[in-house]
Amino acid sequence: MTSPEPAAAEDRPESMRWLALVPRAQAGDTMAIDELVALLAPYVGRITGPIAMQDGPDAAQEALISILTGLRQLDNPAALWGWARTIAVREAIRTAKRAHVSVANELADLPSPGDPELAVDVQDVLRRLSPEHRAILVLRDVEGLDEQAASEQMAVALGTVKSRLHRARRHSRKAWER
Amino acid sequence: MTTNWPTAELDPLRRLEVMAAVTGVTMVDRVLPTAYERVWPVAADLERSMPALITDIKQARLRTTPTGRSELWVRTHLGPRARFDVALDEGWCWCQSRLWVCGLAAVSTAEGTRFGFLAGPRGRLPRGLGPVLGPVTERLAHRAVRRLEAAVREA
Numbered sequence: 149m150t151s152p153e154p155a156a157a158e159d160r161p162e163s164m165r166w167l168a169l170v171p172r173a174q175a176g177d178t179m180a181i182d183e184l185v186a187l188l189a190p191y192v193g194r195i196t197g198p199i200a201m202q203d204g205p206d207a208a209q210e211a212l213i214s215i216l217t218g219l220r221q222l223d224n225p226a227a228l229w230g231w232a233r234t235i236a237v238r239e240a241i242r243t244a245k246r247a248h249v250s251v252a253n254e255l256a257d258l259p260s261p262g263d264p265e266l267a268v269d270v271q272d273v274l275r276r277l278s279p280e281h282r283a284i285l286v287l288r289d290v291e292g293l294d295e296q297a298a299s300e301q302m303a304v305a306l307g308t309v310k311s312r313l314h315r316a317r318r319h320s321r322k323a324w325e326r
Numbered sequence: 327m328t329t330n331w332p333t334a335e336l337d338p339l340r341r342l343e344v345m346a347a348v349t350g351v352t353m354v355d356r357v358l359p360t361a362y363e364r365v366w367p368v369a370a371d372l373e374r375s376m377p378a379l380i381t382d383i384k385q386a387r388l389r390t391t392p393t394g395r396s397e398l399w400v401r402t403h404l405g406p407r408a409r410f411d412v413a414l415d416e417g418w419c420w421c422q423s424r425l426w427v428c429g430l431a432a433v434s435t436a437e438g439t440r441f442g443f444l445a446g447p448r449g450r451l452p453r454g455l456g457p458v459l460g461p462v463t464e465r466l467a468h469r470a471v472r473r474l475e476a477a478v479r480e481a
Binding site: 176177178179181182183185186189190192193194196197198200201204205207208209212213216217270271274286289290 | 329330331332333334335336337340341343344345347348349411413420422427448449450
């Protein structure tokens, strides 16, 4: 599976320096490892923050440890960001569940893209979602993934993502028509 | 309307914990009852702080290469010299020589400054040596943090 690159322009450093850092880090150059940590941290934090919420820094730390200790397994340095995203999402969900951040999924449906509710109080919306739902929301709205890519990333059926998003649009429209 | 998504920050102490996990070198940390503004300048003055933190080091000289990289040349009491590559930033320092790594980190807290330190061998150790060397480097790291605390008091 080829993971899509991050959509948000600010996530990717302007230079392609990171591409040269990967083989150096894989060879045990800790200066390169440190530089990769610094480059990846903001990107990983943008994923773990909304999913793990107050435990976002713990999740970011765990994700970066997992990314850097497993770096030797990365055959294609160009796949770094997609690979980092997969690990960041997984660690964020795991951390949120471990910390009992997970709620009883009060808000069963996801808000649609551009939903005013998201802009007004994203923290409240996130609090009312399960970690898995938060992850889909982040992949779609922060990472800009389409349904196919989000389902691959989350390892859930495409139909599941589609139905959640479909219900989300209906739910959101009804709520705002009241 | 834009959405202000929450983000997670990786402070220097967490960054050092990541580096400790990746390099396998034990990190120690301690809260010093002194303001960050007094602690970090002492720690970041590597020519003075390195011989204070690591007593094997007799002398340390920081140089900038023509390409803009920082290098720390150290001389030990026994004579050998070593060159460390250095990445120095606010609250953060990472050094690497051919055989050793060393990291310093500091963040401001309500009680003062949380200071983290690690120093140990670089690369994979021969089988069986890790469990032996781990407690030794940890003990030396605790001692180094106490020395830094003393250096801050004297500064």
